[in-house]
Amino acid sequence: RQELPENLKVLFRGVCMMVPDRQAIIRVKLCSFGFDNNDDLSKKFAKLYYLCEDQLSKQKHYDFGLRNILSVLRHAGNVKKRVRDLDKEEEILYLALKGMNESKFVPDDIDLFKSLIEDVFPAQKGTKPQEYPDLEQKFRNNFFNKGLDKDRAQFIKKIVQTFETVEVRHSFMLVGVTGTGKTTILEILTESLSEGKEAKYKIHRMNPKAIEEPFLFIQKKLDVYILGVFTMIWKRCNEASSMTTKGNNWLVCDGPIDSIWIESLNTVMDDNKILTLSNNDRINMADTCRLVFECEDLRNATLATVSRAGMIYITEEDITYKPYIVSWFLKNKDIFKDQKNKESDYLRDLIEKKYFTEAFILEITINKNLSICMKTSWLIKIKNFLLLIEALLLSKKDILDKNFLEKVVIFAITWSVGSLYEHDQRKVFHEILRNLCKAPIPEIDGDTTIFEMSIDNNTWEPWRTEENTNLKKSFESFSSLLIPTMDSTRAIFLIEKVASVKIDSSSERTHPCLLLGDSGTAKTSTILLYKNKFDEKKVLKRVNFSSATTPTNFQETCDDELEKSGNIFVPFYDKNMTLFIDDISMPFVNKWGDQITLELVRQFCEFGGYYLIGDADNRGLMKKIEKVSFVAAMNHPKGGKNDIPNRLKRHFFIFN
Secondary structure, three states: OOOOOHHHHOOOOOOOOOOOOHHHHHHHHHHHOOOOOHHHHHHHHHHHHHHHHHHOOOOOOOOOOHHHHHHHHHHHHHHHHHOOOHHHHHHHHHHHHHHHHHOOOOHHHHHHHHHHHHHHOHHHOOOOOOOOHHHHHHHHHHHHHOOOOOOOHHHHHHHHHHHHHHHHOOEEEEEEOOOOOHHHHHHHHHHHHHOOOOOOEEEEEEOHHHOOHHHOOEEEEOOEEEEOHHHHHHHHHHHHOOOOOOOEEEEEEEOOOOOOOOHHHHHHHOOOOEEEOOOOOEEEOOOOEEEEEEEOOOOOOOHHHHHHOEEEEEOHHHHOOHHHHHHHHHHOHHHHOOOOOOHHHHHHHHHHHHHOOHHHHHHHHHOOOOOOOOOOOHHHHHHHHHHHHHHHHHOOOOOOOHHHHHHHHHHHHHHHOOOOOOOOOHHHHHHHHHHHOOOOOOOOEOOEOHHHEEEEOOEEEEOOOOOOOOHHHHOOOHHHOOOOOHHHHHHHHHHHHHHOOEOOOOOOOEOOEEEEOOOOOOHHHHHHHHHOOOOOOEEEEEEEOOOOOOHHHHHHHHHOOEEEEOOEEEEHHHOEEEEEEEOOOOOOOOOOOOOHHHHHHHHHHHHOEEEOOOOOOOOOOEEEEOOEEEEEEEOOOOOOOOOOOHHHHOOOEEEO
16 A cells, blocks of 8 residues: 555556446445335435535544445345335334444434434434344343443443344444453353354454464465464364354454554455465355454554444443442452441442542543543543452451441552552642542641551551561672562552452452552562562562563563463463563554554453464464463653553553
8 A cells, every 4th residue: 555656657557436326326225125215215325424424523433435335225125124114114224324323433423423314314203223122131131140230221232233233244343442341242242142042152352463473364484384373263263153063153353453464354354255365275254253353443444444344433431430330349249248237338339429429530630730640541440449449358357347448448549540640749639539529538747648558457557668577688699689668568568459359260360560660669679579478389470571572572481481281371380470571661662553562461461371373283272371460560651661552551450
């Protein structure tokens, strides 16, 4: 997609291109689907799309071209086969246009689109969309089984939109900021569709950006072609979706999109449905197979890519932070099972009615005296807030009283919402908690704020520096002497608390922490002090990232520390290994704005492993790894220093 040089341009002649007559194309397709009133409906269809292109905002994921038109007509045609009533033709097309387009609009455009479509179809104003009561009930049942908020109507609407897209598109994209439930939508939808059916739905998930280009599609070695990770998974998906097994397999590409790797899938995403490789191999896509993309945005995607895929756009407004709180209480009932005075209800009222009020969120957002040293979304802050509450309550063995619960909430807000402020801004945050939220905390005394306070015997006490019992032994080597400070004691306390909470009950993996700070703030020394508290069953592996670190380098470094134990890999001697990634933000940022090494780190954190790339026979198999947890450190992302991807941030408990 580059401009040709002038000496090459002169060898080609110019060609005139025709603008397609959309109305004529729409009319022909409507006629082929059996619509009797095809002339009038084609005019309205074409007019609506011209208005949308003219008046809606310009977004990268919007497409009103011929491929989108065909998918809408295909959906309308499927409904027309079931509904033969001629008086229902306009209603069928109206609902198809509304249902197939609403899923991709940003919130500001939804009301404008509704007014446009009602102006074009005035007789259909107030028509209710098609409902799926049985399917929606399955969604709610699966929400309940997973401990999620089942009464979130907007979120269920997004799952229904995804289902409708799957019916007419063999490839589609879920686009939205981190934490908005893209993965959950796919899991709930596939589990609900599998219920009561012989042909089960299975998701195969990979991150194409976590794999270097030679290992992705096909690799040539000494005139021998070796299939890449994507190609091997693609073959397995299609073999599993064959007529004999009757399985429904979805290959989910969970990672950033650029114009290189996804352009190679153009022949898969269009009506050919064939993966074409450089060795002239052609792999057909089975009818029960789907190609799905999960990404944060489409800033690097071309129109050719966007037009080939169905689009479901999810915003923070669709989910908000409240389902996180509801789901947390559903999943952590055991914490309150021995309590008698409804502490669970009291804690929920504290969170929702006293602290996380609209006034508090607005003040934190617009206060000019507060500027965070790393941008994170509210969904990440809420996730870290609930994680810290869980860690503090799990360590409390006796009865939970209301005074202690409020101190836990204040402490958790301080180190989740307020953890990314610099020292001078922490006083402002202290005053907001004290004055706006009426938090029972001491007044500021010099430089002492709530950040210098810990909960000790149900009262606020200043942090006490731990005594270094090994000081005499450490003094033998002066260069390795580490003296605990209040900062290191505080950081180690947070790391230990967060690491005490498992990611899920079936895994040994724990939640990772990220230490943020300028050069010289003893981030590495703090981790080494944390290592000194390990018992003989724990070990620390330090990995330093640089601009030259590649995904293959990191994968080989991890492989050197692992051995096989049954079907999984664990650290040597079955120990629990903490992987300390120093300078995690250092890997090179490519021209698409991605750090491919950090995409592999995210895959490791999220899936508990990565794909094998070395051996040609095993390439594309997931290497499951247990008993490995993460701790990382990085500089403030300013002054030319890199930030890390938002989808990686959500896995870490971050504090400054």
